[in-house]
Amino acid sequence: xxxVELKTISLEEIEALAVGAWILGTGGGGSPYLGLLNLRRLYxxxxxxxxxxxxxxxxxxxxxxxxxxxxxxxGQERLADxxxxxxxxxxxxxxxxxxxxxxxxxxxxxxxxxxALMAAAHLGIPVVDADCMGRAxxxxxxxxxxxxxxxxxxCTLYDPRGIEAVVTKVPSWKWMERASRKICVEMGSIAxxxxxxxxxxxxxxxxxxxxxxxxxxxxxxxxxxxxxxxDPIAAxxxxxxxxxxxxGKIVDVARRTTEGFLRGTAMVDGSDADRGTKLKLxxxxxxxxxxxxxxxxATSPDLICVLDSVNGHxxxxxxxxxxxxxxxxxxxAPPVLTSARGLEFVGPRAFGYDLDFRSLFSPAAVGA
Amino acid sequence: xxxxxxxxxxxxxxxVLIVDEKVVHSVKRPTxxxxxxxxxxxxxxxxAEPAAAVKVDAVVIGTTHFINxxxxxxxVQKIGAxxxxxxxxxxxxxxxxxxxxxxxxxxxxxxxxxxxxxxxGRPFMPLDVAGLKDAARKIKQAGLRSVAVCSxxxxxxxxxxxxxxxxxxxxxxxxxxxxxxxxxxxxLLERENAxxxxxxxxxxxxxxxxxxxxxxxxxxxxxxxxxxxxxxxVMQAEIATAFPVMSFASGATNSMRGAAHLSGxxxxxxxxxxxxxxxxxxxxxxxxxxxxxxxxxxxVRTLFRMPDLLSIGLGGGSHVDExxxxxxxxxxGYRLTSDALVFGGSRLTATDIAVAxxxxxxxxxxxxxxxxxxxxxxxxxxxxxxxEEDIDRMKTEAGDVPLLAVGGGAFxxxxxxxxxxxxxxxxxGDCANAVGAAIAQVSGEADQVxxxxxxxxxxxxxxxxxxxxxxxxxxxxxxxKTVDVEDMPIAYLPGNALRVxxxxxxxxxxxxxxxxx
Numbered sequence: 001x002x003x004v005e006l007k008t009i010s011l012e013e014i015e016a017l018a019v020g021a022w023i024l025g026t027g028g029g030g031s032p033y034l035g036l037l038n039l040r041r042l043y044x045x046x047x048x049x050x051x052x053x054x055x056x057x058x059x060x061x062x063x064x065x066x067x068x069x070x071x072x073x074x075g076q077e078r079l080a081d082x083x084x085x086x087x088x089x090x091x092x093x094x095x096x097x098x099x100x101x102x103x104x105x106x107x108x109x110x111x112x113x114x115x116a117l118m119a120a121a122h123l124g125i126p127v128v129d130a131d132c133m134g135r136a137x138x139x140x141x142x143x144x145x146x147x148x149x150x151x152x153x154x155c156t157l158y159d160p161r162g163i164e165a166v167v168t169k170v171p172s173w174k175w176m177e178r179a180s181r182k183i184c185v186e187m188g189s190i191a192x193x194x195x196x197x198x199x200x201x202x203x204x205x206x207x208x209x210x211x212x213x214x215x216x217x218x219x220x221x222x223x224x225x226x227x228x229x230x231d232p233i234a235a236x237x238x239x240x241x242x243x244x245x246x247x248g249k250i251v252d253v254a255r256r257t258t259e260g261f262l263r264g265t266a267m268v269d270g271s272d273a274d275r276g277t278k279l280k281l282x283x284x285x286x287x288x289x290x291x292x293x294x295x296x297x298a299t300s301p302d303l304i305c306v307l308d309s310v311n312g313h314x315x316x317x318x319x320x321x322x323x324x325x326x327x328x329x330x331x332x333a334p335p336v337l338t339s340a341r342g343l344e345f346v347g348p349r350a351f352g353y354d355l356d357f358r359s360l361f362s363p364a365a366v367g368a
Numbered sequence: 369x370x371x372x373x374x375x376x377x378x379x380x381x382x383x384v385l386i387v388d389e390k391v392v393h394s395v396k397r398p399t400x401x402x403x404x405x406x407x408x409x410x411x412x413x414x415x416a417e418p419a420a421a422v423k424v425d426a427v428v429i430g431t432t433h434f435i436n437x438x439x440x441x442x443x444v445q446k447i448g449a450x451x452x453x454x455x456x457x458x459x460x461x462x463x464x465x466x467x468x469x470x471x472x473x474x475x476x477x478x479x480x481x482x483x484x485x486x487x488x489g490r491p492f493m494p495l496d497v498a499g500l501k502d503a504a505r506k507i508k509q510a511g512l513r514s515v516a517v518c519s520x521x522x523x524x525x526x527x528x529x530x531x532x533x534x535x536x537x538x539x540x541x542x543x544x545x546x547x548x549x550x551x552x553x554x555x556l557l558e559r560e561n562a563x564x565x566x567x568x569x570x571x572x573x574x575x576x577x578x579x580x581x582x583x584x585x586x587x588x589x590x591x592x593x594x595x596x597x598x599x600x601x602v603m604q605a606e607i608a609t610a611f612p613v614m615s616f617a618s619g620a621t622n623s624m625r626g627a628a629h630l631s632g633x634x635x636x637x638x639x640x641x642x643x644x645x646x647x648x649x650x651x652x653x654x655x656x657x658x659x660x661x662x663x664x665x666x667x668v669r670t671l672f673r674m675p676d677l678l679s680i681g682l683g684g685g686s687h688v689d690e691x692x693x694x695x696x697x698x699x700x701g702y703r704l705t706s707d708a709l710v711f712g713g714s715r716l717t718a719t720d721i722a723v724a725x726x727x728x729x730x731x732x733x734x735x736x737x738x739x740x741x742x743x744x745x746x747x748x749x750x751x752x753x754x755x756e757e758d759i760d761r762m763k764t765e766a767g768d769v770p771l772l773a774v775g776g777g778a779f780x781x782x783x784x785x786x787x788x789x790x791x792x793x794x795x796x797g798d799c800a801n802a803v804g805a806a807i808a809q810v811s812g813e814a815d816q817v818x819x820x821x822x823x824x825x826x827x828x829x830x831x832x833x834x835x836x837x838x839x840x841x842x843x844x845x846x847x848x849k850t851v852d853v854e855d856m857p858i859a860y861l862p863g864n865a866l867r868v869x870x871x872x873x874x875x876x877x878x879x880x881x882x883x884x885x
Contacts, residue, residue, distance in 0.1 A: 034557070037460055074487050077520045077556045079457035160455045161493065188486040229761055254823060256857050257487050310676075319555070322853055323658055 004056035016219030021113025022314035028286035029110015029136035030075040038082040042121045049117045052126040057200030061101035064089045067112045070190035071262045072318040082118035084192035091156035092194045104128040108211040109136030130207035134334035138285035141173030142346045144336045148206035152176040156194045159187040185260040222312045232312025246279040246328040283317045299348040301337040332361040370424045373806025376431040379643025379702045382802040383410040385420040393420040394799040399702045407583035430596040430805035432619035434612040438666035446476035447567040448507040452528045453484030453520030467667035474568040476512045479503040483528045484520030489858040504539035516567035518548035518560035544570045558671040566613040573612035601811035617674040622804030624656040627772040630794040636770040641777035643685040644699040648678045648762045684777030686718040693746035721747045727779045774800035811873040812838025819863035830870040847874035
């Protein structure tokens with residue numbers, strides 16, 4: 001194992017990470033707030049987490065890939081507990097007889113953006129500055145490592161009632177999603193999971209790099225604009241090259257927790273420049289399609305983010321409610337997701353919408 | 369309709385009589401430490417006016433008493449906190465995101481027990497009844513008098529919380545019990561926080577509401593007592609005693625609703641300048657604009673629906689410092705009429721500056737005749753700059769909008785401000801909050817499980833039930849508006865079961881008109 005430079009993540013950076021990860025969560029992944037509370041507690045107890053560049057991994061290192069899986073609504077009542085995710089990682093070490101060099105989140109968006117830090121604090125290993133989505137997605141096969149055709153198994157799942165499960169072998173990522181989702185639903189539509197372990201080489205080739213740093217940067221832009229009483233959403237759009245889609249008030253939310261997901265629609269009644277028009281948002285844990293007059297104006301994998309019009313913070317599909325004033329923005333997706341093969345996994349058709357993906361960030365249709 | 373509205377603020381107690389939507393008379397008296405005598409004074413002064421000495425249908429009180437207790441960390445009590453839902457959520461116990469000073473005042477003892485439900489209505493773990501009994505005995509031994517109970521997914525299935533209440537009633541019958549599902553929705557931590565805060569205010573609520581009742585009885589008025597709640601509707605005094613947190617924002621809501629009523633303006637910025645603070649908000653369609661998401665009360669995260677307000681430390685009682693010249697944030701509060709220069713005291717306040725500048729004429733003007741002109745001007749400039757900056761912060765549109773200046777310290781608002789089309793001052797504006805209390809609306813709520821109905825039909829059915837309840841409580845049916853809608857599927861139950869909560873509110877029906885069917 002080579003000696004590399006590690007950077008200790010400060011609590012101030014974790015606070016910014018929580019804000020940025022919630023925006024990158026595109027409505028899903030659950031609020032990072034509960035993870036942040038866990039980390040404040042861990043830091044108060046003296047734990048520290050270190051950040052490692054993915055480029056500093058040795059090819060043969062083992063990296064744990066963690067996520068809290070399930071329906072975001074459930075995470076509002078069964079609160080994140082740092083020990084659960086650490087246990088899921090230990091299970092991987094036990095069944096594979098390996099030692100992890102570092103840990104990374106499967107998705108930087110939402111609560112999972114801080115899950116890797118929680119695991120790392122207990123395990124005493126660094127967090128890799130990378131993830132497998134560059135945002136959040138609802139299903140196990142919607143990752144860069146699945147797009148890369150890497151091995152999908154084994155996956156460990158843990159429930160604090162003492163239920164431990166392993167999906168030992170599956171022929172595809174889609175089967176991993178189906179099998180692990182069934183277990184997750186029985187656990188109450190929430191489970192702490194550690195996905196198939198990755199080698200350092202695999203993370204260097206297929207990880208989406210420097211997304212922890214990116215989330216911290218986004219969080220800081222929003223926090224600083226708020227501190228200076230400037231428009232936090234304008235600050236975000238400028239930092240990340242995003243586009244404003246709609247401004248208005250939530251007038252209806254329909255949601256269902258089914259098959260381990262939170263599904264539904266939210267309707268926004270326009271204000272300011274959008275007065276007199278409506279925007280419909282369809283979601284499966286994350287915001288997937290934004291519709292204006294029955295026409296899709298933005299779709300996955302472009303990031304559709306619903307933000308609090310006042311403070312620019314993210315609003316989740318589980319917490320959005322009647323009367324909230326929101327601004328809907330789009331941010332560009334990582335290139336691996338908008339490639340032809342990427343769109344098979346995360347384009348609109350992967351969610352059951354018969355639509356071609358047209359990125360808001362390039363004039364031509366991508367992946368057609 | 370004849371109603372007396374009373375606002376019990378930190379500095380003043382205001383009272384108004386409203387007959388058929390019109391203000392007949394209004395008075396302002398200092399708030400007293402015992403609350404009762406301040407209200408009694410105000411009521412006596414109000415009834416001294418012959419036109420106001422009529423029989424009334426109701427007395428409605430709005431108060432900032434309970435929220436001030438939390439913000440100022442005064443009169444809160446130690447409580448027992450029972451969390452049901454272990455072994456989940458164990459690393460984030462009750463009080464985990466409270467400011468340390470408030471938690472140390474309120475946290476008597478924490479009990480974390482197995483039980484709770486899952487999202488689909490299945491039990492999460494069997495309820496630990498033996499643990500509950502043990503907790504009840506420990507609460508009794510510790511002498512705790514108030515307890516908050518919060519169970520996972522209780523808004524979906526409250527049975528673990530209600531069982532806990534039964535067990536507590538058996539073992540420690542004198543303990544007041546707050547159940548989280550009565551106060552909040554999905555979101556365990558925020559719902560639990562609301563329950564913990566509510567429990568911590570129990571003794572204060574009992575003594576305060578008793579003081580209200582005594583003052584009204586002593587004044588010889590025979591009418592039912594109501595308190596206003598956060599959304600500008602009334603609740604019976606008994607309910608207010610059990611749920612003091614429901615009136616947290618009533619002072620601010622009342623002043624904004626009162627300002628709208630007095631001015632006839634439905635869309636405007638509002639600044640309510642009191643004795644200690646100025647509250648800045650925005651009226652939209654006659655109602656305060658609501659805060660968007662999580663609201664912190666005294667540093668505690670909650671999901672209460674509250675007006676979006678900016679409170680700054682500027683009021684009629686604000687201290688004026690001379691070097692450098694600065695107004696607020698400290699205030700003489702309810703001691704204004706003894707401590708301010710014009711009232712014979714020795715503290716230079718914003719009121720003294722306003723008297724010296726000729727903006728108002730109260731107290732003894734000769735006592736400020738020798739204040740240097742430079743000081744007067746610099747102090748006013750400081751107050752105006754603060755107002756200008758913070759009113760601009762709360763504005764959500766670029767164009768000029770009207771500003772309603774109300775409250776006892778409204779004389780501190782200048783006649784012109786950038787971004788403001790006109791400054792509107794109204795008669796009785798200094799008692800806008802009491803007017804808001806008097807015109808408070810009536811609400812109705814439905815919260816039940818529907819089966820074999822589509823989502824739309826279930827929500828419509830719930831809305832009809834809520835509307836009927838509001839009309840029974842005295843609302844005019846054609847004025848009812850939906851305030852809140854929430855639905856949660858219960859997948860575990862057959863028949864497409866859906867728990868729906870709908871809340872409607874409307875104006876008080878004119879008793880002389882026959883009620884619509």
